[in-house]
Amino acid sequence: MRTVCLLRVQVAAETKPASHLLEKFYSGSERVRMGMGQMRTMPLASPAWEHAEHWQALLDTSGEGIWGLDLEGRCTFVNRVAASALGFRAEELLGVDLHELVHRHPARGARTECPIYEIFRGNRxxxxxxxxxxxxxxxxxxxxxxxxPITVEGRVRGVAVALRDVTRSRQQDEALRKLEKQAAVGQLASSIAHEINNPLESITNLLYLIRQTETMSDVQEYARLAQDELARVTAITLQTLRFHRQYSRPVEVDLAELLNAVIVLYTGRLLVRGVTVELKLEDAPKIFCIEGEIRQVVNNLVRNALDAISEGGRLFVRLHVQRDWRTGARGVRLIVADNGEGIVASILPHLFEPFQTTKELTGTGLGLWVSKGIVEKHGGRIAFRTRGEGGDVPDRHGTVFAVWLPVAPAASV
Structure with a gap:
């Protein structure tokens, strides 16, 4: 019984079926396992299928790019979609080290760091x-x-790769992220205007009292209070500038300091609505991150919690050291919780998808989707628990969001 394998290799100047080489490794009665589905050797139904052109035609019917590599990283077969997407003719790719040709990143460098070659190292x-x-x-x-992996009798002989061009969808995702940031800026500007207006009103009242008073001791007391209010305006302005400051590279950030800074921006709103804030920030190592992006995540979570809390509610913010239970990596865990009404059950399966919101009039539905992307980009994870009002325990309702971030910067940052 003869066999044929869905591969092509470049031998000298002639293209031949890969079975030409694989005959050295397995007999006709043995099986070949190949990724992207299960492929086994089979009897030839027709002599026509002995021709490599028929196998190539089968590959070219796929709507995704497909190619194969041997253990040295050389291209053993490639279909029309893959060659066209990369701007090459198929003949230019066969027999070539594809990592060096089309996948070598200046920051990543060696092939040993290429995710495709993880298969060779761990059969993953x-x-x-x-x-x-x-x-x-x-x-x-x-x-x-x-x-x-392409395996022959339990041994890896190569790797099969399928790719899909996602340039357009990535551009659309980036446009949505910009939209969310613009919406966040508008909401933040409204909050800041409110926060600054309160101390300015206080200063106006104090200046009036200074003009009316006749004793120097009262003048000094009113002037001291006015100075405190001006200091509050300065603090809000500085935190606003830090919120919009952009870093292209990760920097060392104190999350406790960042959390306090975000809470300051909502001080007036908290006081007006009688919301109690419970901060419990343990000593934690600084993390390497893009500060503006992590600040955006924290702001999203705090703002969402405040939107869910009714007057007299409670906001809980926690920070503590925690190792990743899967890898043992050092990190920190941030928790933002509220005792609001909880999240509607119908939204839960799609909570981190674009345009999912419970705030129909004021929300964009992009905040959590963007936040999840930022957290995962930094090598972290975000999770939540929620319980609606009217449950088994009437006094226990609300939502908890937990974010874990590694201390060391992720490779994707």
């Missing part, structure tokens, strides 16, 4: 990884790639 398949390749003209190509 990849599923829909977001990555960037480079076309023949040097332009970037945003892709989602999957890869699985």
């Amino acid at each position: 398949p990849a599923r829909q990884l977001a990555d960037t390749f480079f076309r023949k003209d040097g332009s970037p190509l945003a892709v989602a790639l999957s890869s699985e």
